Amino acid sequence: MRSLLAAMLLVAFAGALTGASPADCRMHLHEKVALLGGMDDPEVFVWDSRFRLAAYQTGTYDVAKSLLPHAWVIPPGTRAIVIACVPNFVHPRYRGFTDDALGIIMLNGPYRGRSGWVMSRDLRRMGSR
Amino acid sequence: MKQRDSSVRLRRVLPVGLVAALVIALWAAYEAHANVSATFDRQTQIQQAQVSLEELVRYQIDEENSVRGYIATKDVFYKGQYADAAGKMAASERAMRAALLAQGMTDVQGQLDDYVASQNDWRSHVADPTIAHPDRHTDDIDKRGKFYTDQESAISESVRTALADRNTRLARDTLASINLWSLISVVGFASFGVISFWMANANAAARRELGRDKTTIETLQTVYLSQTIPLPHCEVGSAYAAASSAFAVGGDVYDMYRLSERNALIMIADVSGKGVDAAVLTAFIKFTIRSIALRRPEPGRILAEFNTAFAHAYTVDNPSLFVSMFVGVLDPEASYMQYASAGHDSAFIRRSNGVQQLAVTGPVLGVMEEPFETRTVQLADGDTIVLATDGLTEARDRDGELLREQGAMDLIERSSPEPQRMADELVAKVRSLGGNHMRDDLAILAVRVLGTRGDRA
Numbered sequence: 001m002r003s004l005l006a007a008m009l010l011v012a013f014a015g016a017l018t019g020a021s022p023a024d025c026r027m028h029l030h031e032k033v034a035l036l037g038g039m040d041d042p043e044v045f046v047w048d049s050r051f052r053l054a055a056y057q058t059g060t061y062d063v064a065k066s067l068l069p070h071a072w073v074i075p076p077g078t079r080a081i082v083i084a085c086v087p088n089f090v091h092p093r094y095r096g097f098t099d100d101a102l103g104i105i106m107l108n109g110p111y112r113g114r115s116g117w118v119m120s121r122d123l124r125r126m127g128s129r
Numbered sequence: 130m131k132q133r134d135s136s137v138r139l140r141r142v143l144p145v146g147l148v149a150a151l152v153i154a155l156w157a158a159y160e161a162h163a164n165v166s167a168t169f170d171r172q173t174q175i176q177q178a179q180v181s182l183e184e185l186v187r188y189q190i191d192e193e194n195s196v197r198g199y200i201a202t203k204d205v206f207y208k209g210q211y212a213d214a215a216g217k218m219a220a221s222e223r224a225m226r227a228a229l230l231a232q233g234m235t236d237v238q239g240q241l242d243d244y245v246a247s248q249n250d251w252r253s254h255v256a257d258p259t260i261a262h263p264d265r266h267t268d269d270i271d272k273r274g275k276f277y278t279d280q281e282s283a284i285s286e287s288v289r290t291a292l293a294d295r296n297t298r299l300a301r302d303t304l305a306s307i308n309l310w311s312l313i314s315v316v317g318f319a320s321f322g323v324i325s326f327w328m329a330n331a332n333a334a335a336r337r338e339l340g341r342d343k344t345t346i347e348t349l350q351t352v353y354l355s356q357t358i359p360l361p362h363c364e365v366g367s368a369y370a371a372a373s374s375a376f377a378v379g380g381d382v383y384d385m386y387r388l389s390e391r392n393a394l395i396m397i398a399d400v401s402g403k404g405v406d407a408a409v410l411t412a413f414i415k416f417t418i419r420s421i422a423l424r425r426p427e428p429g430r431i432l433a434e435f436n437t438a439f440a441h442a443y444t445v446d447n448p449s450l451f452v453s454m455f456v457g458v459l460d461p462e463a464s465y466m467q468y469a470s471a472g473h474d475s476a477f478i479r480r481s482n483g484v485q486q487l488a489v490t491g492p493v494l495g496v497m498e499e500p501f502e503t504r505t506v507q508l509a510d511g512d513t514i515v516l517a518t519d520g521l522t523e524a525r526d527r528d529g530e531l532l533r534e535q536g537a538m539d540l541i542e543r544s545s546p547e548p549q550r551m552a553d554e555l556v557a558k559v560r561s562l563g564g565n566h567m568r569d570d571l572a573i574l575a576v577r578v579l580g581t582r583g584d585r586a
Contacts, residue, residue: 037275038282040186040193040278041193041275041278041279041282043271045272045275045276045279061243061246061247061280064276064279064280065276068272068273071272072268073268073271073272073274073275092283093283094283094284094286094287095283095286095287096290
């Protein structure tokens with residue numbers, strides 16, 4: 001119940017801060033997903049704030065390193081549900097693309113019930129490869 | 130005339146254009162070739178950097194997988210594999226740095242520094258502690274491992290993109306450069322071809338034109354030069370040879386014309402110009418002198434009257450035009466000749482005791498209004514009057530030495546006494562002096578006085 005309340009607050013907070021519509025997002029709200037990083041490192045960082053998520057991706061080496069206490073390392077394949085989206089919020093430093101910041105609640109594994117923020121690239125739709 | 134001048138100027142300019150077109154074409158071809166070579170070298174260096182990057186990433190993943198393998202199995206084989214991958218990674222890093230340095234890609238070198246620093250941190254904060262205590266694996270180490278991997282993954286992707294961009298830009302710029310130089314080269318070679326073709330046509334046209342001119346002039350000369358007409362008490366010989374070059378043909382004229390039962394006019398002249406205009410002028414000279422001589426058979430007066438007519442008819446429009454002329458009125462029966470010479474020094478009498486040059490008695494015609502002195506020269510039987518144009522005295526041998534008056538007199542003295550043979554021999558000698566090449570026209574008129582012997586003949 002507390003998790004659900006926190007998720008609702010997260011959605012309301014994200015929507016209030018940004019003018020962008022979740023309709024522009026690559027994932028749909030309430031969509032069930034699985035967490036999966038790159039092939040060479042499949043684990044995923046889940047952040048306690050979308051701003052830290054963005055700062056980690058855009059910041060210098062030292063800035064990114066200093067943010068690590070605010071992240072969990074989530075094993076690949078952990079299931080989650082999308083509860084918030086801020087389109088094109090993340091601009092990775094060395095990469096030539098922008099990505100959505102997605103608020104999720106994890107549905108299984110050691111962090112079941114916890115919510116956090118990830119990039120849409122670290123999510124796979126359930127049933128998709 | 131103007132058209133011919135411009136044609137001559139064009140023929141002088143065309144070879145310069147021809148050489149310029151060839152130089153430009155060859156230079157452009159060389160530049161295109163140099164561009165291809167330089168691009169090939171630079172692309173090879175970029176490809177070397179790309180290969181080194183992929184090796185770097187592969188060895189990095191090998192290191193990480195070795196640590197994971199060791200955590201899972203505790204097999205020391207993975208420790209060795211980890212150390213081996215770290216060594217290979219260092220070698221790839223050096224190769225990549227060398228390639229980036231050669232390309233001057235300092236921004237990418239900075240990213241490579243970040244990549245290496247991150248990997249070193251991973252080794253000291255993640256890999257080494259994990260290998261030392263594989264059972265004490267913590268969330269913090271997991272986080273750090275993920276962090277370093279993220280950093281290196283992002284950097285390698287960025288470097289990969291930068292190298293690909295550089296390669297694409299290089300290929301595009303080089304292609305544009307090669308296209309430009311190739312175009313210049315093609316235009317140069319095409320210009321070379323067009324100018325060559327143009328030159329060939331211009332030269333052929335000029336040769337045809339000169340050939341036509343020469344034929345015209347020679348025809349005019351032949352028509353205007355007098356046929357040797359029989360005179361009592363005289364033997365006459367004449368010869369004319371056109372210059373080898375079409376540019377030097379025209380302007381010589383001689384005449385022998387019977388004025389009365391006793392007297393005959395002999396005349397030889399040389400016009401200062403050459404070509405068709407000069408050849409046409411010889412007709413004016415010949416018939417004007419004849420008409421004056423019929424009225425006033427006195428050489429000095431003939432020249433003076435002609436000088437006036439010539440000045441009115443020609444030198445107003447062409448002040449540089451002048452004529453040297455010798456006019457003689459011959460009485461073979463009485464064995465004397467009156468003569469006047471307007472600057473014409475190639476007049477001689479061959480006598481039994483040698484050759485005498487006849488004096489010039491006035492300036493060339495067309496320059497000033499001057500009286501012309503008439504002189505009288507006595508002739509003995511067998512004396513030969515030899516009149517020539519400057520083609521005789523100004524004949525040159527192969528070394529460029531002039532024959533001059535004395536050389537001409539020597540030739541006359543050594544030649545046959547029979548006038549026609551003498552004229553032919555003089556022409557042949559001049560031709561052979563120049564190596565069968567006539568620098569100028571040459572006209573010869575030879576008249577041998579026979580006196581009373583002529584009646585017997």
